[in-house]
Amino acid sequence: MTRPHFDRILLKLSGEVLMGKGEFGIDPDMVGRMAQEIADAKNAGHELCIVVGGGNIFRGIAGAAKGFDRASADYMGMLATVMNALALQNALEKIGVDTRVQSAIPMASVCEPYIRRRAVRHMEKGRIVIFAAGTGNPYFTTDTAAALRAAEMGCNALFKGTSVDGVYSADPKTDPDATRYDSVTFGDVLSNNLKVMDAAAVALCRDNNIPIVVFNIREQGNMADVLGGEGTATIVKNKE
Structure with missing residues (x-):
């Protein structure tokens, strides 16, 4: 399936991608590979900004489940995203x-500090901007931060790099009958509780008409293909 070409893109990276094959922390080789793929995308003419998660170091909701105060745990997770950034x-x-x-x-x-107009100016000058610490507020995920920053930066699309090659009807790791979608609407994602991003992030993208492109970032070279409108991915968008 050929997808539209997008010029200004927000790339959402999970923290887990940066730990490579490890179980915790940051793998310098994987970070280097991600950096090269991002550089290739920039050289292909895309304006890029990035939101990175912190799950490879600390995940707020998991910390809360283990007895931390939820707000404190979320702040700890935000600091983890700064390390990754x-x-x-x-x-x-x-x-x-x-x-x-x-x-x-x-x-x-x-x-x-995050200043919207300064961030836009950096992008206009050809710099890559990495947004860290989520929204700065507890109880909001980095998915929601990605959708918020994509809207604020005037991005044409939000690209979410994951460990699967798109959106499925169920978890493909546990359900062999799960069906992959080439395209799905925001309404279907929300009504069927498809695991793309959290509901707040999906609704924010829907309301601002920002397509979400979900693809497997662990496959080397796949990001360039998907950014170019080819490769395997799912696009989540409003109805035509």
Whole structure:
């Protein structure tokens, strides 16, 4: 299926991608590979900004389940995303890509605070902007942060890199009869509780007419194919 070409894109990376084959932490080789694929996308003419999760280091909702106060656990998870963002920035700058990290939680010693107009200006100058610390608020996921930043940056689409090659009717890892969709509407995702992003993120993209493209980022070279409108992925969009 050939998909539309999008010029300004928000890429949502899960923290788990950055740990490679490990069970915890940051794999420098995987971060380097992600950085090269992002650089290739930039060189292909895309304007890119990124939201990265923190699940490879700390996940707020999981911490809350183990006895942490939920708000405190979420703040800990936000700090984990800052670590991932700095690692990705380092890898990108090593290969000559100008990058800025903006955090929703101000920490001037290590990165810029999130300022929308400054972020837009960075993108206009050809820099990649990595948004860290989610929305800066507990009880909101980095999926919701990705949808929010995509709307604020005027992105044409939100690309979500996962460990599966699209959206399925059920979990393909546990249900061999799960069906993969090439295209699905926001309404179907919400009404059928399809596991794309959390409901707040899906609704935000629907209301701002920002398509979500779900693809397997663990497959080397797949991101370039999907960004170019080819490859295997699912596009979630409003009805024609």
